[in-house]
Amino acid sequence: MKTSLALLFVVTLLIPGIKAVCCNDSWIPHNGHCYYIGYGTPLTFSAAQVYCHDRGAYLVRLDTLAENTFLKDLLKKTNAGNTWMGLTDRTHEGIWRWYDTNSHATFSDWGPGEPNSYGNRNDDCVHFYKSVDYKWNDSGCHNKFTPLCEKN
Template identity: 55%
Template sequence: MNTSILILFVAISPGIIQVAIAGCCPDGWMPHKSRCYYVGYETKLTFSAAMVYCHVRGAQLVQFESYGEYSFLRNLLKKTQASDAWIGLSDQKHEGIWQWIGSKGFATFSDWAPNEPNSANGGEDCVGFFASEDYKWNDFSCTDKLIPVCEKSS
């Protein structure tokens, strides 16, 4: 009887539950809600290369469905002091209309850095976390090299 109680206690302990949740994502991926996230700290890529990088991993550049999801990733990047990082948002199809890549969805909120987006030199069509501006959004040239932030279902 004591063994059963001990097993039950272990099964509901917070550490075990956390391990079970983390087990839903591949090694190196960070779980949050029903999604898994991977930050490619080891590489800097253009926007299109970052899309391929995520695709090869069965994922896509992150697309925020809620402010909570965005806050989770922003805080993760801040804690790890990551460099600028791509998200899957662009106005390449229509200037000033920010759309998630690979979908017909539009950004439902924004957290732009001061004076952004500014489409400097008329060629900033891709969005990323801007490390020097507290990881708020910035429009970058799609040929700039940033680290990719990928997501997939857990």
């Protein structure tokens, strides 16, 4: 075991761009981050935030299009349902920010006609929408979806 860890350490030092990450059981490693899908745990947006926080994580924050693509592919492969991410416009309508950092989203992957606050509702929270190939959809924060947690 010590030999394997030492070898991993040496390889990560010698090969630029490789990020070693050790994720706990049930967490999925990717590019220096760990992801956890809370299957069977439909929660409101606020409860999903707490759920991730209790695991030392936060609702997923998408920093790059490549990360978004990776997560969409993961959700498709696992046939996950609608899944929360940490994007919201609760503070200012139409200004989408990541709840954990208050930073603006640097790109988007909205489904057709989104965001739309459907039916003149106050849809302030965003999830991956299974019915539209896991593109982003704004939804009421009171709806219950699967949490997708991230830590690094």
